[in-house]
Amino acid sequence: MSLVEVLPLAIVMVAGPQILSPIFLATSEQWRANSLAYVFGAALSISLVVFVAYLLGNSFGGGGGLLGASAREVLFVVVLVLLLYAAVETYRKRNVSEPPEWxxxxxxxxxxxxxKLGFLLLGVFPxxxxxxxxxxxxxxxxxDPVTDAAGFVLLxxxxxxxxSLSVFLLGERxxxxxxxxxxxMNDNSWIISEAVIAIFLVLTLQNLLG
Structure with missing residues (x-):
């Protein structure tokens, strides 16, 4: 069930300059190489951050973990705090209607x-x-195993x-x-992101309280 639960967060990952950048790259002079490089950079950074967070979570929540019997609950509280931060940050930037000049x-x-852009945008962007x-x-x-994050990363x-796939298949259209x-997407992606974060907040609360 965890795989299905984390998949919607892929929408949050791409909202903003993360999806606007590949749209620009898809019409660049070297669009095939640029698009592939961007996605590869994103794959490296996303996988690295998820894996490190998973290892840290296990170090706190294992049988001899640092937080004892309440480790699982504390981890869920951490998730809640992170999601609330993401919700506030997304709302705060909702009126940024123009993409950066770069x-x-x-x-x-x-x-x-x-x-480099794919690595930094998907791995450093707050x-x-x-x-x-x-x-x-x-x-x-x-x-759950860390491999359950594969669907989230791949989506x-x-x-x-x-x-780039649309340009490859449809060309000038x-x-x-x-x-x-x-x-x-620049005008409305924040609404979709907030909805996804809200759903994940509910799921996390259910796990914490149940």
Missing amino acids: MGKLTTATPGFSL TDVVTSVSVGTYLAANG TLFILSLP AEAALPGIRDW
């Missing part, structure tokens, strides 16, 4: 830059770090790949549609 330069980006840590800690608190990467999709 995004306009992504049409001439190089694969090396795209790799809401993404919080979300990945929440997933790793949540799985540790439930005693996140698939969403990030959609702009996709290139014409992407700017409109980019603007809609």
Whole structure:
């Protein structure tokens, strides 16, 4: 059940510049190499943060853990705090209607830059770090294997790949549609993120209280 529970958080991961960047890269001069490099960088950082959070969660919640019998409850409290932070941060930035100026330069980006961008946006951006840590800690608190995070990571990467996949499959039609999709997501993605965070908050509370 834990795999199904963490999958929706992939939506939170890509909201904001994380999905806007691959839209720009999909129309860049080296769009195939750039898009692949971006997704690969994202895969490295997401997997690393989830794995480290999972290991830390297990070190606190194991049989001889540092927090004793209440370790599981404390881990769920940590998840709740992280999710509340993500919700507040998402709401605080809801009125940022224009993408950063540096995004306009992504049409001439190089694969090396795209790799670094994917790694940093998905591994250092506050809401993404919080979300990945929440997933790793949540799985540790439930005693589930870290491999249950694979679906979360893969779904996140698939969403990030959609702009380049659409260009590959649809060509100029996709290139014409992407700017409109980019603007809609820039204006409304925070609402979707808040809804997903709220659902995960409820699930975490159920585990904590039940």
